[in-house]
Amino acid sequence: MKEADCYDESTNGVVVMVEPYSQTEQIQQVVYRILDANLDRAREGLRIIEEWCRFGLNNAQLAAQCKKERQEIAHWHTAELRAARNTPGDPGTDLTHPQEEQRTSIKSLLQANFCRVQEALRVLEEYSKLYNPNMGKACKQMRYRIYTLESTLMGRHRQQLLLRSRLYLVTSPGDRLVETVEAALKGGLTLVQYRDKTADDTVRLQQAKKLRQLCHDYGAIFLVNDRLDLALAVDADGVHLGQQDLPIAIARELLGPHRLIGRSTTKAAEMQAAIAEGADYVGVGPVYETPTKEGKAATGLEYVRYAAKNCSIPWFAIGGIDPNNVNEVIDAGANRVAVVRSLMQAEQPTLVTQFFLSQLISRMKPELGMSYV
Ligand SMILES: Cc1ncc(COP(=O)(O)OP(=O)(O)O)c(N)n1
């Protein structure tokens, strides 16, 4: 190979001395570089995920699983692959997507890194076929394990966020739907249910898509009322089902283990059945009569007191709750409330959200009935 052949613009005119490789050897070096770079990418991405499992979730088992995968990647990272590295001559090191510079939530950070690991493993799977087919097979298996890890971790993330959510906005239709939800998210809301009993499906689909994106931009959970098909279509975090809606077992089968399922309850038997069937949370109400759910008799504060003593999963008092009566609902034992009108009809949804949250957080009581604390 002549020296002139070695001139590389990416090294700013510095002539890189290379061995006189044959064409086959040059291709081999390129494959080695690809493998080297993607082994690094996969390991780095896993490390970022591992740190969240360890410090964010305090979950030694998930952290250990990430570490094991990193070690497997390290095992395939041989000296000859490392030796092929040529960082100064790599035109890709300066390429960053604007979204890489900004992550809006832990969830989006984790998702981006899962994506990075899976892409790297896919590249490794293909190019290893030219290097070591066993490595290719191992990377394929690893990629499947990472998919499972992702869905487990995202499920845990949802559960944790649900636990931390004190205020739940159930939407009602209106011209300012998206603006109102966003204003509440700005006030610290972390849980939203899209509820529209009358719109056409085309409208519902479009609104649910928009709200799902908005909620995820703010790191909030997005659920869909009644409709599993819509929840799946927009990749929502789950559904809310009433006593007349689909059974929880069927919803679980269709949604898988990691999405959330909420159930409305009006009495002890319904609550205990929902828990036994695997609901992630229950609605407790209507505490007060409400025009939003006309004709449904109020359960009163007695049922709230029952929930406080006996409910082993997160529960939200709902029905007629507003800034004037929220303190008596809290006094009856509620640490979480769900509202429609109080936020959807508020002139200043951000401020009302902040008010509810300040009351709920500052007056929170130990969760005696909870099985997970
Ligand atoms: C949080 C929460 N609790 C209860 C309900 C009511 O659900 P359901 O009984 O199915 O009535 P509709 O909302 O479908 O009219 C809810 N949506 N959210």
Ligand SMILES: Cc1nc(C(=O)O)sc1CCOP(=O)(O)O
């Ligand atoms: C949708 C819904 N479900 C209820 C139940 O008790 O199951 S009460 C309710 C409406 C709550 O609306 P508002 O906050 O405007 O009173």
Ligand SMILES: [Mg+2]
């Ligand atoms: Mg329903």
